[in-house]
Amino acid sequence: QVQLVQSGAEVKKPGASVKVSCKASGYTFASYGITWVRQAPGQGLEWMGWISGYNGNTNSAQKLQGRVTMTTDTSTSTAYMEVRSLRSDDTAVYYCAKNTGITPYYYMDVWGKGTTVTVSS
């Protein structure tokens, strides 16, 4: 079955970077995109960005551009999301989700369980 397994919880200091991984299984990684979504404590869902599993093309939310890098490793069917210059308001659960196609307009059908990132001095 399709599964997305995310890396474990992280605690970082302000100004540091964090890299979250998302290992896919049960489908052909290069035929679909991966979307990243985060959820701050007690808040709603925030779309962060999308990456193609085929060629690594990306699109990210304007407010995060310059601080976020999304990459993939097709040899291990793994997607990565790196956030730099962390601030306290980056504290959130970070989710990866599989798109149902290879372009960004495909919706997200399968989600990972989430990775908690805490930014605290």
Add this chain to the structure above:
Amino acid sequence: QSALTQPASVSGSPGQSITISCTGTSSDVGAYNYVSWYQQHPGKAPKLMIYDVSNRPSGVSNRFSGSKSGNTASLTISGLQAEDEADYYCSSYTSSSTWVFGGGTKLTVL
């Protein structure tokens, strides 16, 4: 990109029907039939309930239905059950090739 507008909360009794609205703009909800709805129970990942405005994934109860008129999409849950109590989020593709979520609606089953 501003979040889509959803009511903060709705409630209903078991067996009743409720509708959650999701209002966007002509650059997102009004522009495409790419509206999805997600259910999220506390501490869990979101679960897809409706895609492309009105389609249900395999395994989702037919008590869940979606529709759209202009810049507003809606999710209707009929025959409310206790397990439907959760947060619900709409999302839409946008003209900037991004997605935007609604602020979320807390459904309480009385």
